[in-house]
Amino acid sequence: MYATLVLSILALLSGFGMRYWINRRKFYRRSSLGAEGFSSYEKSVFISFLERTGKWIAYILIVFGLLFLWSYSRENKDSKEMIQKEVSYVHV
Template identity: 60%
Template sequence: MNAVTSQLVLGIIPLVTGIGLVYWISRRKFYRRNAVGAEGFSSFEASVFTRFIERIGKWVAYALIIIGILLIWSYTQMKKDKEKQKQKVKTEQPVPR
């Protein structure tokens, strides 16, 4: 596996992980709601701790998504540069007579 392909894989993994983490946190929050629409917790401490952890989890997820997008963008730039180099080598070769 060359460097360009590994760049793509390293971009997809954090992107999918970040999206999955946001989905999982949002799903937990949705299923904690009761019929009135308020979140139900067993205690005040559980409420504070859970919200704090979920907030940090969402920030981590957003960071993973941004990192994934940047790595995929750098993959496309590397691929374009590689294509330009191939095209340059083709045009520099002498024409056979």
């Protein structure tokens, strides 16, 4: 039960962390005029591809983190309802 919560927190933190890191790299690569500076065309294409792929992976991690969090809340709610039903049967 707590594994779902841990997985959701890890997925969310890593997803937001990856997005932050990629955007920070992109920001510091810009010149004062706003153009990104690369030493070669090949480097530009390769880094842009990696950053685009990394952003998609980050989005997927964030979605999985939210799904794990939702799953944890459903498990927690179901277990509380089950305990409440057992307590009501004992008192009857």
